[in-house]
Amino acid sequence: MAMNKKRVKFPNQDKPEFINELRLEVKNYFDNKGITRFGNASLVVKSVFMLLLFFVPYGLLLSGLITYTPLIFLAWVLMGIAVAGIGMGVMHDANHGSFSSKANVNKWMSKTLYILGGFPPNWKYQHNTMHHGFTNIDGHDEDIAPAGILRFSPHKPLRKIHKLQHWYAWFFYGLMTFSWVTFKDFKQLAGYKREQAKLNTSLSYKQMLLDLIMAKSVYYVAFLVLPLVLIPAPWYLTLAGFLTMHFVAGLILGAVFQAAHVVPTSVYPLPDEQGNVENNWAIHQLLTTSDFAPKSRILSWYTGGLNYQVVHHLFPNISHVHYHNLSPIVQRTTRKYDLPYHMEKNFAGALRSHTQMLRMLGHA
Numbered sequence: 001m002a003m004n005k006k007r008v009k010f011p012n013q014d015k016p017e018f019i020n021e022l023r024l025e026v027k028n029y030f031d032n033k034g035i036t037r038f039g040n041a042s043l044v045v046k047s048v049f050m051l052l053l054f055f056v057p058y059g060l061l062l063s064g065l066i067t068y069t070p071l072i073f074l075a076w077v078l079m080g081i082a083v084a085g086i087g088m089g090v091m092h093d094a095n096h097g098s099f100s101s102k103a104n105v106n107k108w109m110s111k112t113l114y115i116l117g118g119f120p121p122n123w124k125y126q127h128n129t130m131h132h133g134f135t136n137i138d139g140h141d142e143d144i145a146p147a148g149i150l151r152f153s154p155h156k157p158l159r160k161i162h163k164l165q166h167w168y169a170w171f172f173y174g175l176m177t178f179s180w181v182t183f184k185d186f187k188q189l190a191g192y193k194r195e196q197a198k199l200n201t202s203l204s205y206k207q208m209l210l211d212l213i214m215a216k217s218v219y220y221v222a223f224l225v226l227p228l229v230l231i232p233a234p235w236y237l238t239l240a241g242f243l244t245m246h247f248v249a250g251l252i253l254g255a256v257f258q259a260a261h262v263v264p265t266s267v268y269p270l271p272d273e274q275g276n277v278e279n280n281w282a283i284h285q286l287l288t289t290s291d292f293a294p295k296s297r298i299l300s301w302y303t304g305g306l307n308y309q310v311v312h313h314l315f316p317n318i319s320h321v322h323y324h325n326l327s328p329i330v331q332r333t334t335r336k337y338d339l340p341y342h343m344e345k346n347f348a349g350a351l352r353s354h355t356q357m358l359r360m361l362g363h364a
Contacts, residue, residue, distance in 0.1 A: 008134055008271050010281040018337040019282035019314075025329050026315065030322075038101045039093055039319040046301065047090045047109070054082035054115060058223075061241075062230045072233055076241035080248025083177065087116050087253060089304035089320070095124055098319040116249065117181035117219055119212050121199040122188045129200075132316050136261055136268050136288040137277065143261065144268070146172070151361045152262050155270060162362035166355045173254025174247035181219060181246070185212055259350040260309035263290050263357050265342040283339060285313040290342035292350035294327060299347055310341060 030037060057075035060066050066075055093099040094109035113120050126142050134140035136153070144152040150169055151162045189212060193205045201208065227238050267287045271277050277284060289309045293299050300307050305320025311327050312320065334341040344350040 007275045008137060008140060008277060009275055010277050010279065010284060012276075012278055012280045012283075014280060014283065015337050015339070016280065018333065018339060019280075021336075022282075022314070022330060022333045025333060026318075026326060029326065029329060035322075036101060037098060037315075037318040037322065039099045039321055043089075043093065043099065043319060043321050047086075050082055050085040050090055051112075054079050054086065057082075061227060064230065064232045067232050069233065069237065072231070072237065073241055073244060076245045077248055080245040081252070083116055083245065083249035084252035084256075085302055085304075086112050087249070088256065088306055089302065091116070092304050092306070093319050095120065096128065096316050098317050114215055114219065117177050117246070119180070119185040119189070119215060121201050121203075121208055122185050122192070125192060125197060125199045126188065128316070132313060135285060135313065136266055138268060138270060143257065152258070153268050154361060154364070155268060158362075158364075165362045166358035169358055170251065170255075173258070174251040176250035176254050178243070178246040178250060181216065185216075255351060255354075256303050256306050259292060259344075259347070259354040260290055260306065261288060262361075263342075263344075263350070263353040264360065265290055265340075265353075266357075282314060286310065286334065286340050286342075289313050290344065290350070290353075291327070292344040293347045294324075294343065295345075296347065297324075300324060307347070310343075 057078045061072065061075050066072050090099070090109060091112045094106045094112070097103070097106050099106050099109050110120055110124075113123055131141050131143050136144055138144065138153045138155040145156070146152060148157075148159070149161060150165055150172060151158065189205070189208060192199060199208070203211070224239075224242055227242065228235055231238050233241075266289070269277050269279070269284070269287075279287065291308050291310050293307045296307065300320075300323070305312065305323040308320070308323035308327050311318075311323045311330055314330065315326070318326070331341050344353055
């Protein structure tokens with residue numbers, strides 16, 4: 001969705017020593033450990049696992065070795081789980097330039113976004129530039145500006161249907177990656193062209209549109225046409241499996257991302273007439289972001305450290321494999337400067353908080 005973007009600044013220098021000290025503490029952590037900010041062998045292993053979790057069921061489906069209908073659907077579900085895992089644990093780091101110290105490795109691993117049905121130039125601009133730069137700021141962060149049937153910001157129009165959004169939002173989360181595959185990327189690219197947004201690529205918009213058309217064509221041939229032709233099942237079951245894969249992936253991605261920002265502890269500041277936001281950028285990230293389930297190593301592994309959203313938003317150029325160890329440093333420093341560090345003890349609590357916020361936004 002293209003948005004009206006007025007230049008926003010964070011001129012407030014309240015407690016600038018906080019982020020300066022925190023950056024020094026984080027630097028000392030890496031220096032003392034003798035490690036880099038990039039991914040390590042465990043990230044490579046996870047990447048291989050997630051890619052196999054997607055392509056092994058895909059290969060079994062196309063080979064015709066799976067003929068039992070429940071197993072066919074199980075294969076599509078596993079692919080959906082893998083799609084979300086690739087997005088959170090592989091593509092995300094690569095598009096932030098933290099997967100590897102080698103730019104070409106990041107470039108090629110970032111292309112795993114195509115497995116999700118997305119388009120890297122659009123995603124990088126929406127996520128890296130706008131979401132991370134202007135978190136929860138209406139008119140800039142597209143993550144809080146979904147279709148009008150959902151209300152993620154108190155500054156959006158309130159409709160009667162929104163009273164029920166804490167019930168039906170989950171269905172629309174399941175459509176996230178399917179919308180990428182169908183219309184969203186075309187709509188976004190057209191909007192970014194109107195805005196003359198800089199998408200951090202040397203390609204013209206015409207060239208990007210051709211790339212986008214080619215990417216979608218290849219995607220549909222690989223993951224819908226070939227399954228329809230080769231899988232020994234009625235066409236409607238294969239189509240249902242394809243939709244199931246996307247629904248599973250979208251539901252997981254939507255739940256993880258929204259549970260970190262659309263929660264009661266988050267604020268939704270508006271710039272003043274000059275485009276200034278009240279807090280400096282680092283404090284703004286603390287006020288608009290929340291962690292969850294810090295003790296769950298399995299959840300952290302699968303979600304690519306996105307349960308440590310506070311650390312990620314303060315240090316987006318550091319690989320998620322380090323977030324578990326960096327989180328105590330950030331918490332200690334926030335306490336020193338009497339700043340908030342929002343956190344839910346578990347994922348269920350984060351989902352409850354998100355549901356509560358959806359209900360609040362639907363009523364007021």
